[in-house]
Amino acid sequence: MSRGIAVALFAVTALVVQAPSAAADVCGRQVVGDILAKYEQMGGETSLLGCPTTDELPTPDGRGRYNHFEGGSIYWTPTTGAHPVWGAVRDKWASMGWEASKLGYPVGDELTNPDGQGKRQQFEGGTVYWHPTLSNGAHPVWGQIGKLWGEWGWEGGNFGYPTSDEIPSPELKGFIQTFSTHRTVLWWSTGFDNGDTNHPVCKEECVGYKAAIGSEWVKATEVARNLVNGNVDISVFPTEEGFESADTSYDRLWNQSFSKVPYPDRWLSDDQGSSLYKQLACHARYSYDLGGGPLSGDTWDLEGWAPDVSWDYAMNPIFFLDHGCNWYER
Structure with missing residues (x-):
């Protein structure tokens, strides 16, 4: 050397x-x-x-x-x-296992949200949110549920603050998470035919959301989106009055269906939206019961990938015998 x-x-x-x-x-x-x-x-x-x-x-x-x-x-x-x-965020992180949890280590200091009251702190595996009155404690948000939530405006958007952690859902073979606007975000796991007949689109990984509507004609609405091909479908759950009377105003039915869940326009073209409207109208038109249940089904399922068709094809009783309001299958 x-x-x-x-x-x-x-x-x-x-x-x-x-x-x-x-x-x-x-x-x-x-x-x-x-x-x-x-x-x-x-x-x-x-x-x-x-x-x-x-x-x-x-x-x-x-x-x-x-x-x-x-x-x-x-x-x-x-x-x-x-x-x-510190505070509620630290308590939640500690209850999950500190840095050994799915959250990992903090990657930033605690921040105040734009509303001036709520707090958030980002960790390696997600972000913990807290609000003194809206969040029911501190809750982590991550993964596909967190991504959808962020797409719709984070805590200041359509869903508000998380009010629960992710909750396992055996029915979905995935998870759900509740939010302060009384809406629930859902994640269906990948690679499973999960048997959810409400959403044939979700034989692959899906995200979506739902809410109780509680209107005259609609009990609840649920939206799902396939993360592989982008296809969207929507399930509308009618009330008894809806089965009987929703055919009297399709605009009113449509507005009630999306009164408490955001219409997924960012995932749909105008033609797809037109097709969805006609599918809903078709279900309402043919909801009468001949003894074996409503002709158009107990749940009105709307497929976003179905082509737009003429009103005559959508509503004509002769064509209904062929498509049953599900012309995407034809």
Whole structure:
């Protein structure tokens, strides 16, 4: 080894030895490095965190470090940085298993939402949302349910704040999650013929949403979208009055069907929307019962991939005998 290289290596070694990570004794506890820097940036002992209640410790997975404080914790990894976690968000994260949970480590500090009241914090595996009156506690949102929710405006959009965690649904072989506008977002798992006769489109992975309508003619509406081919179908659940009288105004029936769920116009063309309207009208027109149940079915299923057809083809009783309001099959 040349003398020049040896001198250079000695200098680097000296720098490492002479510049250890910053450390401080705070309230009798050791706080170090980036966690100390974040703590001091927040105001140290005068911040919401208060005094540390532990020394800096390694996390069980070996990826990171943390300190607990009177008012929360700071967690750090080389890739995520140091971030405080506290309050309802920390309680939820702790109940799920801390950094060993599906959420992983925090990747940002807690933020205030545009409404000025709710809070959110992003983690490696999702985001936890909380509102003092709307969210029923703090709840994580992630995956395809989170993606659909975001597409419709996050907490300020059509669904509002999450009011539950994801809930397993054996019927869907997937999950559902409830939101503060009394709407539910659904995810059907991939690769299963899940037997959901309401949505023939969902023999592959699907997302969707539903809500109780509670109107004169409609009990509930449910929307599903196939994530492989983009096909959409809609199930409208009529009331007894709907079976009997919805044929008197198709516009009124349509408006009631989408009064409490967003119409999925971003997933549909104008021609597809026209076809859906005619399918709904056809179901309402042929909803009378000849003794074996309504001719047009107990649930009015509307297929977004069905071609638009003429009103005569949609409503003529001769053609109805052929298509039964399901002309996508013809």
